[in-house]
Amino acid sequence: MxxxxxxxxxxxxxxxxxxxxxxxxxxxxxxxxxxxxxxxxxxxxxxxxxxxxxxxxxxxxxxxxxxxxxxxxxxxxxxHHEEEMDYDYALNCLTEADDQGMLTTLGKDVLDRIRRMKAEAYLRWGELxxxxxxxxxxxxxxxxxxxxxxxxxxxxxxxxxxxxxxxxxxxxxxxxxxxxxxxxxxxxxxxxxxxxxxxxxxxxxxxxxRLSAQKRQAFDAFCKKRRRWQRMVGALFNDKDYLEQRVDGEKLNRHLFRLASNLQSSELRKEMTFYDLYTxxxxxxxxxxxxxxxxxxxxxxxxxxxxxxxxxxxxxxxxxxxxxxxxxxxxxxxxxxxxxxxxxxxxxxxxxxxxxxxxxxxxxxxxxxxxxxxxxxxxxxxxxxxxxxxxxxxxxxxxxxxxxxxxxxxxxxxxxxxxxxxxxxxxxxxxxxxxxxxxxxx
Missing domain, CATH: 3.40.50.1240 (Phosphoglycerate mutase-like)
Structure with missing residues (x-):
């Protein structure tokens, strides 16, 4: 009160x-x-x-x-991103799929880009x-x-x-x-x-x-109305069943978009982009x-x-x-x-x-x-x-x-x-x- x-x-x-x-x-x-x-x-x-x-x-x-x-x-x-996991979530997800032959040619290319970003930031997490x-x-x-x-x-x-x-x-x-x-x-x-x-x-x-249960609920409801990420994520995998059963597509999309966003602060921005993945x-x-x-x-x-x-x-x-x-x-x-x-x-x-x-x-x-x-x-x-x-x-x-x-x-x-x-x-x-x-x- x-x-x-x-x-x-x-x-x-x-x-x-x-x-x-x-x-x-x-x-x-x-x-x-x-x-x-x-x-x-x-x-x-x-x-x-x-x-x-x-x-x-x-x-x-x-x-x-x-x-x-x-x-x-x-x-x-x-x-650079503050934690190794900021790179590793997408990296591990695509590496596992690649090991099982589940990536498209585009998926393999994206995996290579992530590896390059992580190599540049290695042991420099969060540094200028x-x-x-x-x-x-x-x-x-x-x-x-x-x-x-x-x-x-x-x-x-x-x-x-x-x-x-x-x-x-x-x-x-x-x-x-x-x-x-x-x-x-x-x-x-x-x-x-x-x-x-x-x-x-x-x-x-x-x-x-800061991100209470109420806020999380409101955020999740907002996100459920915005699921256009499915096309982009689907283009990385060659097996629909594998994608649906083994991959959290929304989470993978968020990590990839964060990499796409932060690439502009990297010297690699001169050589590659992730924006070509998205409409x-x-x-x-x-x-x-x-x-x-x-x-x-x-x-x-x-x-x-x-x-x-x-x-x-x-x-x-x-x-x-x-x-x-x-x-x-x-x-x-x-x-x-x-x-x-x-x-x-x-x-x-x-x-x-x-x-x-x-x-x-x-x-x-x-x-x-x-x-x-x-x-x-x-x-x-x-x-x-x-x-x-x-x-x-x-x-x-x-x-x-x-x-x-x-x-x-x-x-x-x-x-x-x-x-x-x-x-x-x-x-x-x-x-x-x-x-x-x-x-x-x-």
Missing amino acids: RKLFFLMALAMLSSVVKAQLQIEPPPQIQPPKEEFKKNLRLSGGEFLAYPIPRQRKQTPAPEGKRLFYVSHYGHFGSH TEVGLSQQRVIISRMFERFRPVFGDGAHVEAHSTIDGQTVLAMGVALQQLLLLNQKLDIHQDASLHEMYYMSQQDSGLQAE DNEIYENWQKENVLQYLTNGFSQYDGGDQPYSQRNLLRRIIQQTDSCIKMSHPGSTLRFGHEMVIMPLVCLLGLDGYDQQVGDLDQLEKRGWVDYRVLPMGANIQFAFYRKNASDKDVLFKILLNENEATLPLNTDIAPYYHWDDFRDYYLQRINAYDENLAE
């Missing part, structure tokens, strides 16, 4: 302070199915290699306001690829050019990463690039268990509900299922209380605290944080960026309501806060927020869009996450 009252209170609070959200895709952005016809890589969802930002020109700051601080959280970038390293250099270089005043001679750069090797490496590459751009920066970097409580918060309660409609349906799964596991879905985004409340609180501290300084510089994809999507939802805090009851309507995972969570996804004021004594601090380097909206009223008043942001979000923590304590 307390949880119900808590959610009702949040809804009432939100209705008071929210500006009207644009939940439909902007006019210049086409529906996913149409976008895939121009760029199949987009169908990779969270495996999309970081794209060129859509917004080429930033909105100037209000008159008299000057940039003084930048705060950032970014995903470490394109990488060359594509990922390049992403860090390019993203930080654009940040340097866009926010040059905070990266001047002697400017302080405070950088943090999680303790995982790939994030430490991503941080190192980005900072190395910054030093190439300006050798006179004052850089401090850290990767410590001490910071993990907010850099990669582990909430056992929310984690247990346009098959690609679209595979993406739809992964997109829905992102919503169920990271968004404000209606199942199990719909509070998964609060898994990143410690990070949001830390961002607010560090910003308040930096506002008191004359020349605070920048705070850079390097972490994981499992943080980005729920943080975007918790912030309500571009309407991603909405609840969608009918999963068939999800993308029509503007929930499109690859616009939020490509490899290398990042969130950047840029802060402005007239001088160190100016109390009306303004900021804007960039999602993947595109100016984004927040569920707050503002008279200077895309800029917002920091006091409005701090008060609203602290009240929101404090209410959640207080509810847990009761």
Whole structure:
């Protein structure tokens, strides 16, 4: 009952302070199915290699306001699949069939492609690829050019990463690039268990509900209406009885599509593809299922209380605290944080960026309501806060927020869009996450 009252209170609070959200895709952005016809890589969802930002020109700051601080959280970038089993499920399934003479010529060819992907990633599970390293250099270089005043001679750069090797490496590459751009920066970097409580918060309660029985049931019902994978899987085997009795076709399809999606982060992308296995409609349906799964596991879905985004409340609180501290300084510089994809999507939802805090009851309507995972969570996804004021004594601090380097909206009223008043942001979000923590304590 307390949880119900808590959610009702949040809804009432939100209705008071929210500006009207644009939940439909902007006019210049086409529906996913149409976008895939121009760029199949987009169908990779969270495996999309970081794209060129859509917004080429930033909105100037209000008159008299000057940039003084930048705060950032970014995903470490394109990488190999995290576990050997990500390659081995499809590999073992097709190898067993091949040993028994059950693969078609196409099936044998697909098996060879999988072997090549695994060989490239062997003992590098989850590690950055060359594509990922390049992403860090390019993203930080654009940040340097866009926010040059905070990266001047002697400017302080405070950088943090999680303790995982790939994030430490991503941080190192980005900072190395910054030093190439300006050798006179004052850089401090850290990767410590001490910071993990907010850099990669582990909430056992929310984690247990991340893919609950209710969510799994809803996901399975969604998938049952999308079974075009049968043609593609059937083309790999020469014996229908073997396929029906020995192969979990839906699971094999999902693993193959994940390989197809992540190939764009591999050097093998120059030599082969998996997209030739699929029709346009098959690609679209595979993406739809992964997109829905992102919503169920990271968004404000209606199942199990719909509070998964609060898994990143410690990070949001830390961002607010560090910003308040930096506002008191004359020349605070920048705070850079390097972490994981499992943080980005729920943080975007918790912030309500571009309407991603909405609840969608009918999963068939999800993308029509503007929930499109690859616009939020490509490899290398990042969130950047840029802060402005007239001088160190100016109390009306303004900021804007960039999602993947595109100016984004927040569920707050503002008279200077895309800029917002920091006091409005701090008060609203602290009240929101404090209410959640207080509810847990009761």
